[in-house]
Amino acid sequence: MTNKFWTICVLATFLTGMGACSKYLDVNVTPNNPTSVTPGVLLPSSEVGSAFANANELNRFGEVVIQHLAGAANNPANYDIYQTNGADFGNQWRFELYGGALINYQKLIETANLTKSQAYTGIAKIMKAYTFSLATDVWGDVPYSQALQGDAITQPRLDKQQDIYQGNTALGIQSLFDLVREGLTDLDAATATTYTGIKPGNDDLVYSGDLAKWKQAGNTLLLKFAATVSVVNPQLATSVITEVLSRNQYITSSANDLNVPFGASVNSQDPRYAYSFVTNFSSDLILSTRYLNLLQGLNDPRLPLYFTSPGGKYTTIDNGFRGVLPAPVSTWSKYNAAIVGNTGVGPVRLITNFQRAFILAEAALRLGTPGDPQALYTEGITASMALAGLTSAQITAYLTANPAVATLAGTSEQKIAQIILQKYIALTGNGVEAWNDYRRTGYPVLQPSQNAAGIDGTRPVRAVYINEEVQRNPNFPNPSPQSNAKVWWQVK
Template structure:
């Protein structure tokens, strides 16, 4: 993304906020006389991508769940979300404004006007992001409005769709997006270009991203009630065959070291104007050091003593711990939206589910090496600054020799794959989904958990206050407790490890 495009991000964020709802009620987004009736496809696309990346992919949902899976730790004064103290007011913006309004409502509008104007590539991208955001909503909250969500006749009480039906609809939406991208009968003189901050109009890569999401969603249901893991693995492998082929296909969003244009992790975890309480978890740092994993130089920064040290999850104490690494949190760092290592880890897991250890080995080796390739420059740069106090290893070959070979039996190999995926996908929401789906790595509840009986991290978000206020009959029918206790409920597909024989060591 060139600098001109990046400089208009702030404008677009403001413009799209205005284009979304101005009312407090959930989903009052269908007709608003204070908002423009027609917005061009390029402006809509730019704003959708900017908002979705900043508010969702690198926003509150990931900051919270990264602490819950103990990659990061929140060091603010107790109580806070790091000990699972999250209620309906805390999650309202993620649902009401950032997802249903700023992202998905505008995706719906873009899809419709682009189809009317025969600009099918825009429609395809809109459907990809729409499906992606809806998957995050249902993964966080469970059953949710979808089929009636944007129908003005249903406002403000749209019915709730089941997760199972939502996931079927998401696959259909991605198939429609791929079909839109493949169309050749639209207008060829007005194509996606610099208004696309992810791929610069490269529709082949958008199509590969759609297939990655399809594979991800198939694997999400691998242990869901009524689903067959081998069938889901076959579907995932068919999708990955059309997805990312190398790290050059990675979906990223770049930021600038300019006021108001900085990377969101920088703004929320590094820049003292906001907070420096989001730090690395002691568990994650310890695991990396025990493994002699050179990626620690990219994943984490040095503490005040020039070492790598994490903050214990759930403890209010020393603030002088390792921050998130500059590869992810520098002011001008790119946000990694989706990456090639995930494709290969999906393949490795799918092959293990099918009992094919050799095929899993091939995919697993490619995944681990792709993770190192992605971070190699940052590892070299940061390790050169090390004054030897950190005790971290820089020997990539030794690490690969020790960790690249899958071991028998299959459940041990499966644990290797999921643990390596946990490391490689740092700062991505999918880590939380994988942990809930497989319970790998093994995690205990943070210290001082808000609910003393909790033995593991929180497993969902509560339903938001807007729904409880304006759509109470439908939301109450879901059977999820109101308030802090909601975080101990499970979403429909979260059945591990009971339904996953490979998940047990």
């Protein structure tokens, strides 16, 4: 992303999201004069907003909790021993999600509707569904159907997570699945020969206005949502997966992944890179010893591509470690270019080809949906390794030399455990998504951190509602559900 584009994105976020946040009405802010900001300005700021929300503090939390990384100081050190409360994630709730990306998508939809520009509304609805899923997956029940309504509803209700995913006609709640389908319908209209609305171009940081790729992304997002509910509602998951497969419009190449790029200059970099290499918090995160041992035990060739080894040595700490930290910080193993790009250009990967392959492999075993689990599993590993920078020859050599990794074996449940383990490795850098899979399936099996505290020493399975919202909105439960209270789709 150029510096000019980044400036536009930041300005748009300020104009459309930040102006009313001082009142903590982030779930219902209404910017002044929204039609004065064009779809071409709103779209890139919104896309960057979703990527930032995924890759910033929520990612740090997820990466530490599921032990890709270890927390050495400040908030990550607390997350590593399962200490989290309503003072955490206020910025994520107020500025990155409700007062940032979500309100931007709402304004984009409203603005684009004025000119019947379904190309923009279609993209916005797909990304709005993704961003709302991020919120509900982290917190559980959240403002959804009544959110983003401005002064009309200043204290929105919390919709139950099952209603957000499944819909509730009696309460006027549209499911996330139907919100994506509505976006796909808009994209179909935008590709019709009679279409007269505005279409995106370079203002679309993801696909440069290629609506066919957006349709693939939307359908692949439906697969992700289906996987999320597959344990608690297998019938719905099966129906959605069958629907998507029948359309045959989903991501099948890593070249078509839903990626959001960042820039190489300070203040425009991927937040994962900036936090670890640019900011004053560079000594907060380090590669987990447990994750190092896992990858080395599997002879995984992605290890040196995922993480640095200054001086040819991996420097790590165990999760929950409370001793003297390694010195100097410059020797620590941190994210490498395969995760954050050279000098922080990213991209942040929101929906990927390898995810699609692993999702369908798991579904074939769990639900009996079409597809060969072994072929899909191999496809997922191959796509992930190629994305990290390995050649076809290197990938083939690894799979040949490591048959215990390459071949699914045992019961269906044991095969699912293998699939999720490889997905967990492939999701390095996307802590929220790896945390989702861990909560949903119980895989991979993770041992508690040293010095585990928190609620009964248990690994967090949700974020606690932020204090500001609990205090100002009586619809929030008080006391708030704690970090050991499962969300609806988690039955493991």
